Amino acid sequence: MTLLSLDSVTARHGLMTAVHDISLTLAPGEVLALIGANGAGKTTLLRTLAGAHPLASGRIALNGRDIGALPAHARLRAGIALSPEGRRLFPEMTLRENLRIPAENGRKGAWTLPRVLDAFPQLAPLIDLPAGGFSGGQRQAAAIARALLANPDVLLLDEVSLGLSPAAVEGVYASLAGVRAEGRMAMIVVEQDLTRALAFADRVICLAEGRVELTGRPAELTREAITRAYFGLHETETADV
Amino acid sequence: MFETLVQAIAQGVLLGGYYAIIAAGLSLMFGVVRFINLAHGDMLVLGAMLALFAVEGMGWPVWLAVLTVLPVMAALGWLAQGLMFERALQGGALLPILVTLGLGAALQNAMFGLFGSNTRSLGAHIGALSWSGWTLPGGITLGKLPVLVFVTAVGVLGLLHLMMTRTRLGRAIRATASDPEAAELCGIDARRVHRAAAAIAAALAALGGVFLAMRAQVTPYAGPAQLIFAFEAVVIGGVGSLWGTLIGGIVLGLAQTLGGAIAPQLSLLAGHLVLLAALAWRILRDEAAARGGWRALTLRGGETR
Amino acid sequence: MTDTRLRPLPRADRLLIGAAALLLAVLALAPVYASALVIDKLTQLGIYVLMAVMWNLLAGYAGLVSVGQQAFVGLGGYAMVRLVETGLGPFPALLVAPLLVAAVAWLLSSFVLRLRIGEFAIAMWVLAEVFRALVMTDPLVQGETGTSLVVLNAYDPQTRRLAIYWIALASAAAVLVAAYRLLSGRLGAESQAIRDDEEAAASVGVSTFRVKRVIFALAAGGCALAGTLWLASAITFQPRTGFGIQWTVFMLFMVLTGGLGTFLGPVVGAVFLIALQEIFGDFGAWYLFGIGAVAIGFALFLPRGLVGAWIDHSGREPLARRRVLDDACQTPPAP
Numbered sequence: 001m002t003l004l005s006l007d008s009v010t011a012r013h014g015l016m017t018a019v020h021d022i023s024l025t026l027a028p029g030e031v032l033a034l035i036g037a038n039g040a041g042k043t044t045l046l047r048t049l050a051g052a053h054p055l056a057s058g059r060i061a062l063n064g065r066d067i068g069a070l071p072a073h074a075r076l077r078a079g080i081a082l083s084p085e086g087r088r089l090f091p092e093m094t095l096r097e098n099l100r101i102p103a104e105n106g107r108k109g110a111w112t113l114p115r116v117l118d119a120f121p122q123l124a125p126l127i128d129l130p131a132g133g134f135s136g137g138q139r140q141a142a143a144i145a146r147a148l149l150a151n152p153d154v155l156l157l158d159e160v161s162l163g164l165s166p167a168a169v170e171g172v173y174a175s176l177a178g179v180r181a182e183g184r185m186a187m188i189v190v191e192q193d194l195t196r197a198l199a200f201a202d203r204v205i206c207l208a209e210g211r212v213e214l215t216g217r218p219a220e221l222t223r224e225a226i227t228r229a230y231f232g233l234h235e236t237e238t239a240d241v
Numbered sequence: 242m243f244e245t246l247v248q249a250i251a252q253g254v255l256l257g258g259y260y261a262i263i264a265a266g267l268s269l270m271f272g273v274v275r276f277i278n279l280a281h282g283d284m285l286v287l288g289a290m291l292a293l294f295a296v297e298g299m300g301w302p303v304w305l306a307v308l309t310v311l312p313v314m315a316a317l318g319w320l321a322q323g324l325m326f327e328r329a330l331q332g333g334a335l336l337p338i339l340v341t342l343g344l345g346a347a348l349q350n351a352m353f354g355l356f357g358s359n360t361r362s363l364g365a366h367i368g369a370l371s372w373s374g375w376t377l378p379g380g381i382t383l384g385k386l387p388v389l390v391f392v393t394a395v396g397v398l399g400l401l402h403l404m405m406t407r408t409r410l411g412r413a414i415r416a417t418a419s420d421p422e423a424a425e426l427c428g429i430d431a432r433r434v435h436r437a438a439a440a441i442a443a444a445l446a447a448l449g450g451v452f453l454a455m456r457a458q459v460t461p462y463a464g465p466a467q468l469i470f471a472f473e474a475v476v477i478g479g480v481g482s483l484w485g486t487l488i489g490g491i492v493l494g495l496a497q498t499l500g501g502a503i504a505p506q507l508s509l510l511a512g513h514l515v516l517l518a519a520l521a522w523r524i525l526r527d528e529a530a531a532r533g534g535w536r537a538l539t540l541r542g543g544e545t546r
Numbered sequence: 547m548t549d550t551r552l553r554p555l556p557r558a559d560r561l562l563i564g565a566a567a568l569l570l571a572v573l574a575l576a577p578v579y580a581s582a583l584v585i586d587k588l589t590q591l592g593i594y595v596l597m598a599v600m601w602n603l604l605a606g607y608a609g610l611v612s613v614g615q616q617a618f619v620g621l622g623g624y625a626m627v628r629l630v631e632t633g634l635g636p637f638p639a640l641l642v643a644p645l646l647v648a649a650v651a652w653l654l655s656s657f658v659l660r661l662r663i664g665e666f667a668i669a670m671w672v673l674a675e676v677f678r679a680l681v682m683t684d685p686l687v688q689g690e691t692g693t694s695l696v697v698l699n700a701y702d703p704q705t706r707r708l709a710i711y712w713i714a715l716a717s718a719a720a721v722l723v724a725a726y727r728l729l730s731g732r733l734g735a736e737s738q739a740i741r742d743d744e745e746a747a748a749s750v751g752v753s754t755f756r757v758k759r760v761i762f763a764l765a766a767g768g769c770a771l772a773g774t775l776w777l778a779s780a781i782t783f784q785p786r787t788g789f790g791i792q793w794t795v796f797m798l799f800m801v802l803t804g805g806l807g808t809f810l811g812p813v814v815g816a817v818f819l820i821a822l823q824e825i826f827g828d829f830g831a832w833y834l835f836g837i838g839a840v841a842i843g844f845a846l847f848l849p850r851g852l853v854g855a856w857i858d859h860s861g862r863e864p865l866a867r868r869r870v871l872d873d874a875c876q877t878p879p880a881p
Binding site: 350 | 611665
């Protein structure tokens with residue numbers, strides 16, 4: 001069964017093609033890790049799926065419904081939520097207000113404020129503080145919690161561990177493991193930390209220059225293959241490396 | 242002398258309420274939609290003209306006219322955003338200025354064509370409210386109408402504040418003002434929020450227009466002057482702050498009445514000069530901050546250039 | 547080192563320049579064959595071209611959107627009144643007043659050019675109001691009443707009409723040539739760089755402030771010249787008219803309908819405005835309503851104006867002053 005399917009998805013920044021002809025499918029409950037160097041197109045791909053970046057060509061279908069032309073707010077209601085790069089909390093609002101916005105504008109479902117606070121216990125004491133003063137780990141947890149409260153079918157998480165202390169990364173992943181155990185929500189995670197990505201994901205996709213360079217299950221992939229894919233080196237070119 | 246001064250201060254503060262009402266809509270458009278509406282003053286006059294038409298042309302009571310004109314103007318604001326402003330916003334910083342200046346010229350002259358050049362006022366239709374007042378100890382008089390306008394301004398700003406903090410629409414407006422894309426990612430339709438903000442701004446303009454018609458004569462070409470007052474209150478009070486518009490309005494009102502107490506022709510000029518001073522202050526503060534703050538400015542002020 | 551050579555003029559442009567020179571000669575001889583009414587209309591056209599070229603320089607080339615250019619139109623008129631009062635002849639005063647106004651603008655620029663785009667637009671408008679209020683305190687102007695340049699009545703009406711016409715024509719031609727040369731010189735490349743990307747221009751050493759300042763002062767002087775020409779043909783100076791927002795509305799209308807940031811746009815826009823005025827001017831307020839409505843229509847549906855539409859249609863800009871900076875650096879046109 002397919003939850004999300006991408007068919008030749010292409011996205012551009014001006015004249016530059018940032019995401020080139022990407023096709024893949026995602027099953028309910030599946031966790032996909034997107035890896036790749038800076039500028040490989042990971043963030044643009046997530047933003048294109050969430051409707052924050054225009055789809056140049058190709059098709060995006062969620063539960064069989066073509067959502068490629070929907071604006072971002074309608075995609076959230078269709079079942080895709082993005083925790084964006086830079087977290088993008090509303091800094092002058094309290095955490096409670098930040099979390100309330102997707103709850104009242106997105107879909108209703110199992111994820112409610114109390115349950116989200118159970119999953120992210122580090123957020124509970126911050127609930128009535130303005131989000132502008134949060135630490136990196138707190139902001140990341142809040143951004144993921146905010147995306148969860150829209151009760152999506154597909155949760156897109158950009159740069160999960162970027163800029164976080166090791167302890168904060170530990171905390172966020174512990175919570176994410178809990179979220180994952182809850183049900184059939186699928187995730188696409190952009191993760192720079194390769195060890196984390198391999199440990200957390202069911203499947204890994206490596207992008208280079210906007211194309212899929214490598215795909216496979218963590219157990220099947222060798223470090224060397226990933227390193228080559230990471231830098232966009234093809235088999236023939238790397239023969240003498 | 243002292244009594245004249247106190248009287249001028251009291252009038253200035255009360256006048257500030259009117260400016261706050263007309264500035265709040267402009268500030269909302271600027272803060273939420275990032276749109277400079279140069280036709281705000283003309284929409285205000287349109288609200289006044291519609292109320293005047295309902296009262297003088299159709300014989301409606303003033304309260305009914307006001308209660309009808311506000312939602313009508315809100316609907317027009319919604320339409321203007323959806324049909325014109327939205328499109329202009331996609332064309333960079335210049336197009337909104339061109340579109341709204343054109344809209345202002347169109348509105349002024351259409352009103353002139355429809356209603357003629359006669360100056361009109363609601364003053365004759367509100368009975369004693371237009372001229373009576375309360376005398377305080379010390380011989381200070383407070384006009385009932387200015388007090389009503391001021392109380393309404395505080396009430397309207399209070400309601401807007403409650404709406405912004407307590408309602409779903411208010412949260413959506415604040416989220417969109419803060420980060421439109423993040424708001425979209427949280428399920429908020431930013432275009433609808435923009436239309437709602439434009440509707441509120443137009444209704445506020447109409448409310449200001451009704452009050453203007455109650456306390457003064459209105460002509461179809463009165464809009465630009467009101468726009469300038471609204472801008473002055475917004476800039477003096479700080480862009481994007483609702484209560485700031487009340488402070489800005491009061492400062493502007495004070496400058497005008499105190500300037501007018503010195504010499505009548507100084508009244509408007511004093512307001513303009515306070516605005517220019519506020520802008521100069523903003524420039525100095527920003528440039529000082531760019532050089533390392535006020536401390537750096539005072540310690541090394543002589544050396545920099 | 548930037549290559550400052552221009553591409554050789556295309557044949558169509560050489561023809562256009564030739565035709566313009568011919569047109570200028572025909573217009574200069576207009577008094578021989580045209581009626582006084584036509585001369586007055588052509589004078590008005592010259593004044594409009596002058597104002598439109600100035601506003602285009604400001605907004606189209608320096609990115610300065612001013613809704614307060616009436617400040618300089620009014621100041622020009624006022625300075626002329628004052629200069630004549632001190633005993634200067636009206637025609638010398640007509641040319642000296644704009645220089646004074648340009649100097650005032652030069653001083654003002656250190657303040658207003660530091661403002662953000664919206665603040666600048668509004669501050670200019672407020673400054674126009676400030677100047678109007680100050681001018682009205684001058685006993686010579688008598689508040690709202692205004693004053694008249696009675697010395698002009700000393701001239702025979704036909705002589706005066708022709709003198710003003712030729713000055714207006716020469717001024718319009720001069721600002722066009724000046725704008726053309728300015729924009730094909732270093733200032734043109736710099737202002738174009740600022741318009742395209744201010745931060746990038748600053749990073750390669752273009753002093754954006756200096757360029758903007760020169761253009762700001764020049765535009766102020768040009769608007770003041772339009773103001774003095776207007777005063778010379780209308781004779782009466784009233785603060786409400788001289789400092790009226792309608793001047794800026796007209797400038798904006800002409801530049802917007804003609805084509806913002808194109809060399810020929812303001813001329814096309816001025817002709818368009820005069821044509822509309824001739825056809826619909828009798829409708830008074832409804833004509834002005836139409837001007838506003840047409841401006842909205844252009845802004846929303848044809849924001850690059852008539853010349854912009856022509857460029858899109860033909861693929862090239864007539865009399866474009868784009869230089870060969872570095873072909874490798876040339877950014878492709880926006881889609």
